[in-house]
Amino acid sequence: DTEVTQTPKHLVMGMTNKKSLKCEQHMGHRAMYWYKQKAKKPPELMFVYSYEKLSINESVPSRFSPECPNSSLLNLHLHALQPEDSALYLCASSQDRGWGTDTQYFGPGTRLTVL
Amino acid sequence: GNSVTQMEGPVTLSEEAFLTINCTYTATGYPSLFWYVQYPGEGLQLLLKATKADDKGSNKGFEATYRKETTSFHLEKGSVQVSDSAVYFCALVNTGTASKLTFGTGTRLQVTL
Numbered sequence: 001d002t003e004v005t006q007t008p009k010h011l012v013m014g015m016t017n018k019k020s021l022k023c024e025q026h027m028g029h030r031a032m033y034w035y036k037q038k039a040k041k042p043p044e045l046m047f048v049y050s051y052e053k054l055s056i057n058e059s060v061p062s063r064f065s066p067e068c069p070n071s072s073l074l075n076l077h078l079h080a081l082q083p084e085d086s087a088l089y090l091c092a093s094s095q096d097r098g099w100g101t102d103t104q105y106f107g108p109g110t111r112l113t114v115l
Numbered sequence: 116g117n118s119v120t121q122m123e124g125p126v127t128l129s130e131e132a133f134l135t136i137n138c139t140y141t142a143t144g145y146p147s148l149f150w151y152v153q154y155p156g157e158g159l160q161l162l163l164k165a166t167k168a169d170d171k172g173s174n175k176g177f178e179a180t181y182r183k184e185t186t187s188f189h190l191e192k193g194s195v196q197v198s199d200s201a202v203y204f205c206a207l208v209n210t211g212t213a214s215k216l217t218f219g220t221g222t223r224l225q226v227t228l
């Protein structure tokens with residue numbers, strides 16, 4: 001089973017709202033990722049968690065706040081977003097064997113629209 | 116640094132035609148190479164992978180061979196179907212980069228009847 005699930009599938013929010021995206025995997029993976037994908041572009045890495053600790057933040061604005069409550073769950077908290085933050089947000093997971101070439105498995109994504 | 120170059124799309128083929136999507140990479144050391152596919156409105160699915168030189172990844176009729184001498188990982192399929200219409204991303208992950216994927220720009224494939 002190589003399934004990563006994400007909820008919600010679609011989200012519309014205003015610029016003053018607070019919302020959260022959720023991601024879950026049950027593959028025993030210890031690394032989890034958030035990506036942002038704009039139309040007709042490849043995904044861009046936002047955050048990496050390794051063993052439930054934030055290991056990479058790709059200079060993402062603070063209006064995006066990641067959280068990893070346990071090894072199976074990853075959240076992305078959203079606050080005061082801008083219309084240009086509208087995109088497909090993808091979660092991924094991988095084993096974390098330490099040498100950096102593990103396969104990442106992606107979820108179906110959350111389509112976010114900021115009004 | 117690491118980089119991946121894919122052929123520009125869109126690629127338009129008739130059903131049952133032969134497909135090649137070119138992918139070349141730049142990386143030091145021994146990266147792992149991947150092809151991901153993204154169907155309209157969906158996330159990325161791993162299509163195939165290769166972890167060392169001369170490995171051939173294959174899945175659903177698609178194949179790609181890790182060629183270190185030409186730094187290439189071209190995707191091929193002998194007979195495409197309408198259902199193969201999607202965007203295909205070539206990607207690599209390298210040692211010492213904390214599993215950061217480097218993607219190509221993506222190639223859109225449109226298969227018609």
